[in-house]
Structures are given as structure tokens and as C-alpha cells.
Amino acid sequence: MRAFRRTDSAGYMTNWVARLFAKVVDRQLKPHGLSSAHLPVMNALGDGSALSQKALVEIAAVEQPTMAATLARMERDNLVIRAPDPNDKRSSLFSLTEHGLEKFQNAQRVFLDINAQALIGLTETEKKQYLEMLLRVGKSLEKLAD
Amino acid sequence: MRAFRRTDSAGYMTNWVARLFAKVVDRQLKPHGLSSAHLPVMNALGDGSALSQKALVEIAAVEQPTMAATLARMERDNLVIRAPDPNDKRSSLFSLTEHGLEKFQNAQRVFLDINAQALIGLTETEKKQYLEMLLRVGKSLEKLAD
DNA sequence: AAATCATATATAGTATGCAATGTATTTATT
DNA sequence: AATAAATACATTGCATACTATATATGATTT
Numbered sequence: 001m002r003a004f005r006r007t008d009s010a011g012y013m014t015n016w017v018a019r020l021f022a023k024v025v026d027r028q029l030k031p032h033g034l035s036s037a038h039l040p041v042m043n044a045l046g047d048g049s050a051l052s053q054k055a056l057v058e059i060a061a062v063e064q065p066t067m068a069a070t071l072a073r074m075e076r077d078n079l080v081i082r083a084p085d086p087n088d089k090r091s092s093l094f095s096l097t098e099h100g101l102e103k104f105q106n107a108q109r110v111f112l113d114i115n116a117q118a119l120i121g122l123t124e125t126e127k128k129q130y131l132e133m134l135l136r137v138g139k140s141l142e143k144l145a146d
Numbered sequence: 147m148r149a150f151r152r153t154d155s156a157g158y159m160t161n162w163v164a165r166l167f168a169k170v171v172d173r174q175l176k177p178h179g180l181s182s183a184h185l186p187v188m189n190a191l192g193d194g195s196a197l198s199q200k201a202l203v204e205i206a207a208v209e210q211p212t213m214a215a216t217l218a219r220m221e222r223d224n225l226v227i228r229a230p231d232p233n234d235k236r237s238s239l240f241s242l243t244e245h246g247l248e249k250f251q252n253a254q255r256v257f258l259d260i261n262a263q264a265l266i267g268l269t270e271t272e273k274k275q276y277l278e279m280l281l282r283v284g285k286s287l288e289k290l291a292d
Numbered sequence: 293a294a295a296t297c298a299t300a301t302a303t304a305g306t307a308t309g310c311a312a313t314g315t316a317t318t319t320a321t322t
Numbered sequence: 323a324a325t326a327a328a329t330a331c332a333t334t335g336c337a338t339a340c341t342a343t344a345t346a347t348g349a350t351t352t
Binding site for chain 1: 329330331332333334339340341
């Protein structure tokens with residue numbers, strides 16, 4: 001079996017672009033004390049919601065221990081607070097602190113801007129196709145992961 | 147600024163698909179004692195080449211300390227060996243061990259198969275478009291990262 | 293040849309991600 | 323109600339990735 005070019009492999013290419021996204025986002029968020037893993041959490045809590053770890057796990061589509069660690073760091077950095085869930089003693093409800101809410105405004109702007117810059121070489125039609133294909137590929141991979 | 151859906155963001159979606167790729171690949175490679183980060187290295191060395199860390203950094207498009215750690219683990223696991231570069235005392239040349247070469251055969255098959263499965267929902271034309279768009283988005287992001 | 297600059301790698305520190313497993317609480321079954 | 327099963331979360335261990343920085347060697351300049 002002959003070696004293949006990286007640009008011929010969807011796995012390599014997707015990983016490459018994802019790392020570039022994260023690198024650029026993290027560099028620009030760092031001065032704000034934020035990072036890419038905070039974004040799905042802040043986005044979910046940005047309207048003032050108080051959500052459980054489990055809900056955030058589903059929203060961010062990461063494994064539970066990953067979200068636990070992210071929330072622990074965000075709590076440490078005063079971006080979120082944890083309150084006991086009155087209906088379930090196993091669970092806590094997370095919400096943004098005031099500081100977290102302020103930071104979320106910046107984060108949102110930075111992230112949307114980088115997304116726009118990244119897609120600058122695609123037409124409007126292609127942008128939709130790009131997102132739609134990612135969704136289809138992701139769903140195929142989710143089946144493989146079950 | 148209103149919250150956006152994850153499926154509308156190229157950054158989220160690319161990251162999501164990349165993590166799914168890695169998860170599936172890593173699960174299937176684990177029984178072979180391999181992982182996704184080994185693939186670009188094995189692919190580069192699979193023809194018997196002996197390459198420096200620097201060359202592998204460029205091929206895999208990761209930062210130098212990342213490749214250093216990956217090579218250290220691969221060396222520990224007897225997948226690659228390190229030999230002094232006769233032309234430059236700062237540098238070593240890495241090549242696959244016999245064990246690494248055997249494993250590479252399996253890895254290659256597993257990886258190509260997962261790639262094919264992931265793209266099963268795309269037409270042949272779309273597969274090319276997917277790769278081509280990733281390349282364009284990646285190049286835009288590389289500019290942002292400079 | 294000595295001093296300077298550049299290059300290749302190493303190391304420390306941290307974040308993000310996964311798998312595997314343990315614990316407390318809740319829900320379902322008998 | 324007691325027991326069993328399911329659920330929510332915590333914890334441990336490790337891999338992969340980044341930034342920042344240090345060290346050794348090589349190349350260039352003076």
C-alpha cells in the first residue's frame with residue numbers, strides 16, 4: 001500500500017484545519033483570559049441560563065470528564081459559578097459570572113471575526129456547502145463511534 | 147450579539163468533526179498500540195526513509211515540541227529509532243523499526259477505511275470539494291496565524 | 293580565529309481531549 | 323420498603339497540542 005498525500009485525506013485535512021482554527025482563536029482570546037474550549041459554554045450560558053454539566057456536555061459534544069475540567073478552570077478563573085441544583089443533589093447548575101458575561105461579548109466578536117476570515121476564500125454557496133458537508137461527515141463518524 | 151447555533155460556525159463544526167475522526171481512529175488503532183498522531187510520522191517513514199525531527203515537523207504541520215513528544219513516545223514504544231545525523235550533530239534521523247513497519251501496514255488500512263466510511267454520505271464530486279475547501283480554509287487560517 | 297547570528301532540538305508549563313473507574317443520588321423493580 | 327439499576331458527577335491517567343524558553347551546534351561576519 002503506497003503512501004498517500006496529506007491533502008488527499010479527509011482525516012488529516014480536517015484535523016489540520018481544526019488545529020489552525022484553535023491556534024488562531026486561542027491566540028486572540030488569550031489577552032482576554034479566554035480560550036476556544038470556553039466558547040460553547042459561554043455561548044450556552046450567555047443569555048443568563050443556568051445549566052447542568054450534563055446539558056453542557058451535550059451542547060459542546062465533548063465527553064463528561066472534558067467538560068468537568070473545562071468548568072473547573074472556568075470556575076477557578078471566575079468566569080462561571082456553580083450552584084446546587086434544587087431538584088437533584090447529584091447535580092450543579094452553572095451560570096456566567098458578571099466577569100464571564102463581559103468577557104463573552106469580546107469572545108463572541110473575536111470568534112465570529114475569525115470564522116469570517118477563515119471562510120473568506122469561499123463563495124456564499126460554498127460556505128453553506130462547507131458547513132453542510134461537515135455535518136454529514138460528522139454524522140457518519142458518530143455512527144462509527146457508537 | 148445573539149448566540150449562534152453550533153452548526154452555523156465553521157470553527158465549531160471543523161473542530162467537532164476533527165475530534166470525531168480522532169476518536170474513531172484512536173479507538174481502532176489502540177489495539178495495535180498506535181494512535182492518530184503516529185500516522186503522519188509512519189506515513190513519512192513507511193518507505194524506509196530516515197528523517198529529522200524538523201522534516202517531520204513540516205510534514206505533520208505541528209509545532210516542534212509536539213513532534214518531539216510524539217517521537218519520544220514512539221521511540222519508547224519501539225516504533226521508531228533515532229540515529230545521529232552524520233552531517234549535523236544537533237540533529238537525529240528517525241526511521242521505523244521492524245515492529246513499526248509491521249504496525250504501519252495495519253494503521254494504513256485502518257485509516258483509509260475510516261476515511262472512506264466518514265465520506266460515505268458524499269458524492270465523488272463532493273469528496274473532492276470537501277478536501278479542496280479544507281485546503282482553502284486552512285490557507286486562509288495560516289495567513290491569520292503568521 | 294573570534295564573535296555573532298541562525299538553526300535543531302530539548303524542556304517546562306499548561307490546556308484540551310479521551311478512556312476507565314469510583315461515588316453519591318435518583319429512579320425503577322420486586 | 324428494600325433492592326437493583328440507572329444517572330450525574332468526580333477522579334485518575336495519559337496523549338496530543340500549544341507557548342515560551344534554554345542549549346548545543348552550525349553558519350556567517352568581521
